[in-house]
Amino acid sequence: MDKKELRKKQKALLSTLERHIHEHKSFLIASRLFDTEEWKSARTVAVTVSNFPEVDTWQIIRKGWEEGKRIAVPKCRPKEKQLDFYYLTSFADLEKVFYGLLEPSPEKNKPAHPRDIDVVIVPGLAFMATGYRLGFGGGYYDRFLETFQGRTVSLAFQEQLAENIPVEYFDIPVEKIVSEDSVMKCE
Template sequence: MNAKINLRESIKAKLSQLSLPVYEDQSYQIAQQLYQTEEWNTATTVAITVSKAPEVDTFQIIRKGWEQGKRIVIPKCEPKSKHLDFRELKRFSELESVYYGLLEPIVNKTISVTPDRIDLVVVPGLAFSKNGYRLGFGGGYYDRFLANYQGKTVSLAFNEQIVNDIPVESHDIPVHKIILSEGVVSIGN
């Protein structure tokens, strides 16, 4: 476990060094790469988190999805069951700040969407290996969700988040692609 904690701290420290102009520029370049993928272009329903710095900025991606007529669903964490409830977001005012300042859908303003209706999940993470494994933020929510999810998965990452090795456990599931500012890393499944 300590290896994961140390890796989380080192990546957070690297990301905290990114200036706002670099952060915005890299986030924009990563978004442009995402829009060129088949996964994005064929998806009608996209699951994505609302970013919190220093994660890649997803506000622009959510807006682009709306502009393109995609259904955007945002996860609501259920702490008791440790499950994710993806809910359709039609405007940013349907969000509220909950645990750790994370923005989540307001339940009585949004509707739940079942995993089988989701074409693409943009999986968050703090660090990624070139073989698609990720180090999450420690809650295990996405590992549980991905265990039964059949659709496509991608992750967005700054170069600082790519590492040679991530401690992998039996329940860890790699994503299909990692989207970087200068290109896409496809993971052979």
């Protein structure tokens, strides 16, 4: 199965999760994330603003604020297929962009330099135990991770863990995957 077919299959699978199950699994994943060394030691966490049915990151952003962490949220530059991160201090400073996604408004948020980010929570649709992931297409995160020096973690529902994902030379694996059942150190 190629990446495009697998993306379609994973999106369909995620859309079958009922809201209350989704909420509970997201809560369990967030709780496990908060217990990781990556979270505890991070001063600055980079994370996307989730869109249902992805693992809910809104509660993760709130927890980061409560703990005094700096939260950096990505803004896509589609022409260059690059990510720019901005410090988010209020959900009111987000703007709706393509596909109904929410991103930081550059006018309302300060830029975050990649070297100041301690951990990036890397999104995806499917994940292998090796840390390779199927992203949403576009390769934004793989480009960003090429030069990123910090730690990488992905959040995944059990349904997103896969035996096999097509891996290409430019794909960069994450170091840990946190699901509702486990925290997996990727080898």
